[in-house]
Amino acid sequence: MTEVRLTRKGQATRDRIVAAASELMFERGVAGTSTDDVRAAAGVSTSQIYHYFSDKRTLxxxxxxxxxxxxxxxxxxxxxxxxxxxxxxxxxxxxxxxxxxxxxxxxxxxxxxxxxxxxxxxxxxxxxxxxxxxxxxxxxxxxxxxxxxxxxxxxxxxxxxxxxxxxxxxxxxxxxxxxxxxxxxxxxxxxxxxxxxxxxxxx
Missing domain, CATH: 1.10.357.10 (Tetracycline Repressor, domain 2)
Known part of the structure; x- marks a missing residue:
């Protein structure tokens, strides 16, 4: 996978998405966590999630x-x-x-x-x-x-x-x-x- 250089703001957004997904998947499991759940918990848009992660598997x-x-x-x-x-x-x-x-x-x-x-x-x-x-x-x-x-x-x-x-x-x-x-x-x-x-x- 090609490394993408992120701005400080971009890295912070990506980190927030991963942290939210980690907490949800720890509580509910991977199958019990949707990208919509992550979007709501992280306070980001769907387009932002797919800007940093091509799909749920990548996340x-x-x-x-x-x-x-x-x-x-x-x-x-x-x-x-x-x-x-x-x-x-x-x-x-x-x-x-x-x-x-x-x-x-x-x-x-x-x-x-x-x-x-x-x-x-x-x-x-x-x-x-x-x-x-x-x-x-x-x-x-x-x-x-x-x-x-x-x-x-x-x-x-x-x-x-x-x-x-x-x-x-x-x-x-x-x-x-x-x-x-x-x-x-x-x-x-x-x-x-x-x-x-x-x-x-x-x-």
Whole structure:
């Protein structure tokens, strides 16, 4: 896709459309959100939406990118330093508190989009997978740092542990949404952190 250089005002309008679409699709799903819904929520005209997005599918791809940035930016101060068991526990506490603040509603914005779109739009599936890869990479970097520093034994596999941690997180978020409590999320993350800790060398 050719990059279009936008004016500051144009970029602000585009951002407002994407933010409105992201909020609506998070609440109602992609199928439950029409471009008319987005137009009304963003306070723009139909022609403005189609000036920035050729169709709803293009808008959905922008929403995936937006939600990925939002999720990772919210966690960035902790994600960038996940290089100790204490840091992993602080991240766990942050994620649990975040879900409690949301009333355990909505689940994971990236995961919700992936669940709805993965089998119907391969480009959207790949965009969601890219978002997950960025998330996993941050976890992996911290675990590699722990092993390199000697806080984990040489037989620890940071790549596999990072993938398992993200998988546990996603399952915990789904059950948090369904059960309306964070017990499953806490259990999943606590179990993974304990498992990571089991690779600590004897002192």
């Amino acid at each position: 959905v791809l922008a929403v995936i990118a937006h939600q990925t940035e939002a999720v990772l930016t919210t966690q960035e101060p902790l994600l960038s330093t996940l290089d100790s068991l204490e840091a992993l526990r602080a991240w766990r506490d942050f994620l649990v508190a975040l879900q409690q603040g949301y009333g355990c509603r909505g689940g994971c914005p990236i995961g919700s989009l992936g669940s709805e779109l993965a089998d119907v739009d391969d480009e959207a599936r790949q965009a969601v997978a890219t978002g997950y890869t960025r998330w996993e990479t941050s976890i992996r970097a911290g675990l590699h740092a722990m092993r390199d520093r000697g806080d984990l034994r040489p037989d620890a596999d940071p790549d596999r542990l990072a993938l398992a941690t993200l998988t546990a997180l996603q399952g915990g978020l789904l059950l948090t949404q369904v059960r309306r409590d964070t017990v499953a999320l806490e259990a999943a993350l606590d179990s993974m952190i304990d498992h990571i800790g089991s690779f600590a060398p004897p002192r």
